[in-house]
Amino acid sequence: MIRKLLLLSTAGLMLLSGTISAPASAGPGTEEVKYYVTYGSDSGISGSFVGTALIKNGVSYLPANITGGLGIEMKWDKTRTRATFSGWEKSFAVRLGSSAGVLDNVTVNIGGTPFIARDELYLPAKFLVKALEGGTVRWDATTRSLLANGLHMYRGYSETYKGTRYSVSFDSGDLYISSGNGAKQKLAHLGRGLDLVDLTFEDTPGGLTVLQVRNSYGEPHLYAEYYTYLLKNGALMRQAHTDFHTTFDEPALWSGDRLLMNDGQTLRLIEDGTGAVKETVDLPKLMRTGVTRDVYYNVEAFYSDVALIRPGDTAFLTAVDRSTGTQTLLYEQLPAADSKWILDQWDSMFPGDDLRFEGRSGNELTLRAYNLGPENKDTQFIYTLPAPQ
Numbered sequence: 290m291i292r293k294l295l296l297l298s299t300a301g302l303m304l305l306s307g308t309i310s311a312p313a314s315a316g317p318g319t320e321e322v323k324y325y326v327t328y329g330s331d332s333g334i335s336g337s338f339v340g341t342a343l344i345k346n347g348v349s350y351l352p353a354n355i356t357g358g359l360g361i362e363m364k365w366d367k368t369r370t371r372a373t374f375s376g377w378e379k380s381f382a383v384r385l386g387s388s389a390g391v392l393d394n395v396t397v398n399i400g401g402t403p404f405i406a407r408d409e410l411y412l413p414a415k416f417l418v419k420a421l422e423g424g425t426v427r428w429d430a431t432t433r434s435l436l437a438n439g440l441h442m443y444r445g446y447s448e449t450y451k452g453t454r455y456s457v458s459f460d461s462g463d464l465y466i467s468s469g470n471g472a473k474q475k476l477a478h479l480g481r482g483l484d485l486v487d488l489t490f491e492d493t494p495g496g497l498t499v500l501q502v503r504n505s506y507g508e509p510h511l512y513a514e515y516y517t518y519l520l521k522n523g524a525l526m527r528q529a530h531t532d533f534h535t536t537f538d539e540p541a542l543w544s545g546d547r548l549l550m551n552d553g554q555t556l557r558l559i560e561d562g563t564g565a566v567k568e569t570v571d572l573p574k575l576m577r578t579g580v581t582r583d584v585y586y587n588v589e590a591f592y593s594d595v596a597l598i599r600p601g602d603t604a605f606l607t608a609v610d611r612s613t614g615t616q617t618l619l620y621e622q623l624p625a626a627d628s629k630w631i632l633d634q635w636d637s638m639f640p641g642d643d644l645r646f647e648g649r650s651g652n653e654l655t656l657r658a659y660n661l662g663p664e665n666k667d668t669q670f671i672y673t674l675p676a677p678q
Contacts, residue, residue, distance in 0.1 A: 325434055332442075349413070349428075351418075362374070374420075386404070464479055466523055487502070497521050504516070512533065514533075519548060533599075537589075538599070596611060599641070604642070622670065
């Protein structure tokens with residue numbers, strides 16, 4: 290497996306809060322003024338940046354660090370004279386003291402010369418706003434401020450696995466695939482709200498690839514959704530999506546030699562190699578739930594005789610006998626004091642029991658309980674499945 294995590298930089302988080310630190314003095318020959326720019330994205334995110342701009346030799350300049358909050362990464366070359374900026378389908382480059390730059394692979398006159406003031410790179414305002422596809426740069430004489438609206442966001446992430454590149458646009462919510470120098474092809478639509486994204490790949494014995502995209506969202510990242518894609522030679526065969534609290538364990542991907550695709554209410558067991566659906570399980574029916582609306586089930590282990598399922602409403606890991614429907618709350622199998630502690634500490638923001646399934650041997654299930662008692666201890670315990678009637 291390969292796992293990568295995309296995290297916003299500290300600078301990016303500061304930028305998204307809307308305030309940019311101003312230099313105390315920009316040095317001789319420059320004038321400090323205010324700036325106010327707005328930005329937005331197809332994903333519905335919008336905001337503004339406010340800070341200090343500079344006017345030098347009649348040209349207005351903006352700090353280059355506003356790009357970080359828009360999903361663009363800035364890198365210096367070894368000589369620290371040339372800076373490149375790259376984001377989702379967006380690139381430009383400038384050189385200190387030069388009026389020539391590159392915008393989306395085209396050489397252009399940037400209308401000024403980039404310079405450093407108080408350890409910050411400043412770029413000609415009109416060029417930077419144009420590069421970010423914003424509107425006209427305007428001057429407000431009353432407030433002595435530079436104004437610009439509609440800067441775009443270019444948040445994205447790419448991961449290469451075995452020569453194939455998988456790319457996610459945070460703003461459109463689309464997942465793309467490409468090989469070599471070929472054009473990107475849309476693989477699937479993930480939707481809005483992408484924040485912290487993790488890509489995991491697994492090759493199956495039958496020659497398939499399981500791609501799982503994990504998105505953690507909701508401050509302080511309370512929720513985790515899983516997009517699971519089953520691919521064969523780069524073509525999408527099956528897909529599923531679940532959405533639960535981050536306190537839930539990862540959804541199980543295998544049941545014996547069959548792959549699991551769960552959408553929260555319907556579980557499909559998929560034949561490796563062919564992608565054929567070999568069994569479909571109605572999870573509310575299995576859980577004998579009378580009301581199914583808005584209740585989803587995370588399947589954390591699945592066998593022919595028993596399933597470990599965590600309902601979205603109670604968040605307690607439950608062993609379910611697949612033939613009888615008998616349910617056992619696993620936290621209740623702990624000593625009484627630990628069981629009471631779990632129940633007393635139930636939290637609507639972080640629901641669950643901190644139980645994790647570790648494996649099975651015969652009719653014994655091995656589980657681990659975390660954060661027990663005031664000392665936050667953890668303990669491993671065995672739950673023995675009842676003998677079949």
